[in-house]
Amino acid sequence: MVDQVETLYLIASFLFILGLRGLTAAHTARRGLILAELGMVFAIWGTVIHPDIMAHLEIAGFFQTYKWILLTFFIGSAIGIAISALIPMTRMPERIALSHAFGGLAAALVGVSEYYREQVIAGHMDHTTMAAIGFEVLFGGLTFTGSLMAFGKLSGLIPGRNITWPLQNQSNILMFGGTFVLLVLVTIDPSNQVLFYAVAAMPLLLGILFVAPIGGADMPVVITLLNSYAGLAASATGFALDNNVLIIAGAIDGASGFILSVVMSKAMNRSFRNVLFGAFGKVDEEDAAMAAAGGERVQEASVGDAAMLLSGAGSVIVCPGYGMAVAQAQHVVGELAEILEANGTQVRYAIHPVAGRMPGHMNVLLAEAKIPYTSLMELEEINEDFKNTDVALVVGANDVVNPAAKHNPASSIYGMPVLNADLARSCIVLKRSMRPGFAGIENELFFAPNTVLTFGDAKDTLEKVVEALR
Amino acid sequence: MLEIFLGLYIFMLAAFVGYGVIKGVPALLHTPLMAFTNAISGISLVGSLVAAGAHYNNVSTVLGAIAVLCATINVVGGFWITDRMLRMFKKQDPKADAAGDA
Numbered sequence: 130m131v132d133q134v135e136t137l138y139l140i141a142s143f144l145f146i147l148g149l150r151g152l153t154a155a156h157t158a159r160r161g162l163i164l165a166e167l168g169m170v171f172a173i174w175g176t177v178i179h180p181d182i183m184a185h186l187e188i189a190g191f192f193q194t195y196k197w198i199l200l201t202f203f204i205g206s207a208i209g210i211a212i213s214a215l216i217p218m219t220r221m222p223e224r225i226a227l228s229h230a231f232g233g234l235a236a237a238l239v240g241v242s243e244y245y246r247e248q249v250i251a252g253h254m255d256h257t258t259m260a261a262i263g264f265e266v267l268f269g270g271l272t273f274t275g276s277l278m279a280f281g282k283l284s285g286l287i288p289g290r291n292i293t294w295p296l297q298n299q300s301n302i303l304m305f306g307g308t309f310v311l312l313v314l315v316t317i318d319p320s321n322q323v324l325f326y327a328v329a330a331m332p333l334l335l336g337i338l339f340v341a342p343i344g345g346a347d348m349p350v351v352i353t354l355l356n357s358y359a360g361l362a363a364s365a366t367g368f369a370l371d372n373n374v375l376i377i378a379g380a381i382d383g384a385s386g387f388i389l390s391v392v393m394s395k396a397m398n399r400s401f402r403n404v405l406f407g408a409f410g411k412v413d414e415e416d417a418a419m420a421a422a423g424g425e426r427v428q429e430a431s432v433g434d435a436a437m438l439l440s441g442a443g444s445v446i447v448c449p450g451y452g453m454a455v456a457q458a459q460h461v462v463g464e465l466a467e468i469l470e471a472n473g474t475q476v477r478y479a480i481h482p483v484a485g486r487m488p489g490h491m492n493v494l495l496a497e498a499k500i501p502y503t504s505l506m507e508l509e510e511i512n513e514d515f516k517n518t519d520v521a522l523v524v525g526a527n528d529v530v531n532p533a534a535k536h537n538p539a540s541s542i543y544g545m546p547v548l549n550a551d552l553a554r555s556c557i558v559l560k561r562s563m564r565p566g567f568a569g570i571e572n573e574l575f576f577a578p579n580t581v582l583t584f585g586d587a588k589d590t591l592e593k594v595v596e597a598l599r
Numbered sequence: 600m601l602e603i604f605l606g607l608y609i610f611m612l613a614a615f616v617g618y619g620v621i622k623g624v625p626a627l628l629h630t631p632l633m634a635f636t637n638a639i640s641g642i643s644l645v646g647s648l649v650a651a652g653a654h655y656n657n658v659s660t661v662l663g664a665i666a667v668l669c670a671t672i673n674v675v676g677g678f679w680i681t682d683r684m685l686r687m688f689k690k691q692d693p694k695a696d697a698a699g700d701a
Contacts, residue, residue: 145639146616152632153623159685165639166678176645181653189654197651197664205671212672213680218687221630224680228637228673235669239646242662246655257603356633363640368606370646376606377613382640384617385632392626482626489629496687503690507626 137175138374144168145378155502172374218497219454222352222486226280229355233272236362240265241329243369248319259319261368263312266329268362274336276355282345283486289345301338308332346451346528348486349393350401357386389488396482396508398534398545430581432590435557436597438581439465442519444475446511448548449491450484452525452561456587462524463498465591468598477504479511479521479548481529512549521553523574525560525587531572540571556580559587631684638677644670 145168151161176182177198186194216224240262248254254262281287308331315324343351360382367375394401430438439445447466453459466476478500484491492505515521523530530550533540550556551574558575560582574580583590624632647670650663 146620149617149620149635149639152628152635153620153625155625155627155685155688156690158628158631158688159682162635162678162681162685165635169639169642169674169678172642172645173648176648177652179649179653181649181655185652185654194652194654197660198648198667201651201664201667202671205668206675208668209672209674209676210679213676213683216680218684221680221684225630225633225637228634228641228677231669231673232637232640232643235641235643235647235666235673238662238666238669239643239650242650242659242666243646245662246650246659250656353633356637360636360640363643364610366643366646368603368610370649371602371606372645373606373609375642375645376609378639378642380610380613381617381621382636384614385621385636388618388621389629389633392629480626487630488633489626489631492627493630493684493687496684496689499687499689501691502627502688505627 131180134175134179135373137171137178138372141168141172141175141374142377144171145374145381149381175374217457218493219457219459220284221490221493222348223280223283225487226276226283226352226355229352229359230273230276230280232359233269233276233355233362235269236359236366237266237269237273237329237332239366240269240369244325248325249322252320254319256316256319258369260312260316261365263316263325263328265362265365265369267308267312267332268358268365270329270332271336271339272355272358272362274333275340275351275358276336278337278340279348279351279355282340283348291344292341297338297342301335304331304335304338308335345486347397349483349488349490350390350397350399352487353386353390353393354401355386357383357390360384360386393483393488396546398542427575428581430557430583432583432593433597434581435583435590436594438520438555438557439469439474439522439594440472440598442469442474444518445469445477445520445522446515446518446550446553447476447478448484448521448523448526448530448550449478449480449495450524450526450529451486451490452527452559452587454485454490454494454525456525456589458524458588458591459494459498461588461591461595462495463500464595465598466500468595472598477506477511477514479506479508479515479550481508481526481546481548484526484529508546508548515549516552518553519555521548521550521556523550523556523558524591527572530574532577533571533573537573550574551577551580554579558582559590560584561586627688631681634677634681634684638674638681641670641673641677644674 144164148161148165151157244262282289311324311328315321315328360379364376364379367379469476478495480491495505528542530548532551534542534545534547537543562584647663647666650659651667654660
């Protein structure tokens with residue numbers, strides 16, 4: 130029986146890695162997904178014939194053994210499918226944050242359950258298993274509440290702004306260190322139940338406290354880090370249960386989250402430490418309009434002016450940002466592109482790595498609007514082309530097109546790679562409003578002589594532009 | 600003792616393989632990647648299934664059952680939404696492509 134289980138797990142692991150490889154190109158991605166799904170079937174199959182379950186099957190019969198598994202499996206599937214089929218693409222960051230929360234909770238619960246079984250009931254637990262379970266509940270709990278906080282901030286249930294309090298970083302670090310000390314102590318003495326439940330409970334508090342100070346615009350880094358933690362929690366579960374497929378899947382998830390968070394931090398030119406402990410007054414991109422700049426004036430363009438600029442352009446690069454997601458403007462961007470392309474205009478899209486609230490957010494939205502992925506360009510691919518482009522159309526992006534990052538050392542985003550929207554022959558910026566006096570980062574692009582601003586809801590404005598062009 | 604080292608080797612190698620493979624995933628697919636790895640790591644389902652199915656004791660069974668619920672939401676939901684996203688990614692002219700793309 131053990132041989133069968135391990136064989137099935139081996140096949141599952143193989144299929145997971147093969148499936149992941151499929152994701153390295155868009156045209157093989159769905160095939161990869163199917164392989165991974167197949168791998169999951171093998172992994173579950175291997176598990177339902179786990180020796181401990183089979184032992185119970187012999188005494189209690191099929192129904193008694195599998196009733197909880199089947200019941201929760203069907204309810205879970207129904208919930209999972211309902212959420213995944215119904216959620217709009219614009220809310221994908223919330224969906225991902227929520228699934229990290231579920232993943233963390235599952236790992237933490239399995240950890241507590243294992244501890245209860247081996248230590249509380251059976252009365253013996255070795256130190257290595259204890260350490261693994263300790264890490265499991267630590268990362269699981271941290272991921273659970275941290276992700277719920279991220280979900281709350283992304284969905285607006287909790288203020289997205291950074292919540293700060295005195296000695297915040299010091300107390301957070303102290304508490305994290307304290308939890309780690311408890312983890313070491315309980316590893317030395319697994320029979321100390323109070324210690325264990327403290328190790329299980331503290332991370333729940335820590336997750337909340339760690340994410341509270343981090344503002345909305347920094348969410349991409351938080352989500353990817355939590356992704357990494359969710360993976361580590363799964364891996365730790367694998368160590369606790371001597372289950373290799375769990376170790377492998379968790380390690381892959383952890384590596385993925387790690388890579389993505391490095392990509393995100395680099396794209397913001399900030400270190401992890403700065404994102405996690407910085408909490409500098411960074412506010413939502415869209416809100417971070419300019420403080421009323423003394424003397425400088427912006428040029429306002431009507432919908433008609435914008436339409437005229439676009440219809441006369443030979444090439445257009447669209448620079449989308451979180452504002453496009455908020456306004457749900459991706460479909461009308463697609464419509465506009467269709468009209469312009471029919472007109473002979475080349476339309477491409479410049480996707481900044483941190484545009485939006487999670488990695489790849491903008492790509493998914495534009496794909497939803499039926500824009501072929503071959504026109505979605507990464508920053509490095511397209512940044513040199515701006516200077517030969519007639520119009521850069523900025524839809525709800527702010528910091529990622531701020532030229533101050535290139536040449537103003539005083540700016541808080543100095544050094545961050547940005548899209549060269551300022552180098553296009555002309556630049557149209559769609560903005561909700563000027564919001565004078567809001568303490569944000571001033572965007573030089575808005576004051577540039579070749580920039581015009583069209584105020585209003587991005588979706589609204591674009592619909593009017595499309596109408597004008599028809 | 601040997602077992603834990605075996606586990607650590609597996610973890611280390613899997614992390615390197617994961618790192619190497621995921622490095623090659625284009626930014627275009629980063630959101631599907633997150634949903635995908637999330638679905639895979641929902642495999643903590645495996646641990647929860649044992650806890651729920653082996654009926655060691657009532658506490659383990661209840662905790663395990665809740666864990667199966669959470670993990671299933673991730674596995675089934677994660678694969679579902681990854682597929683939903685990947686179906687949207689089209690190369691050129693979506694109308695001509697829609698029929699041929701399986």
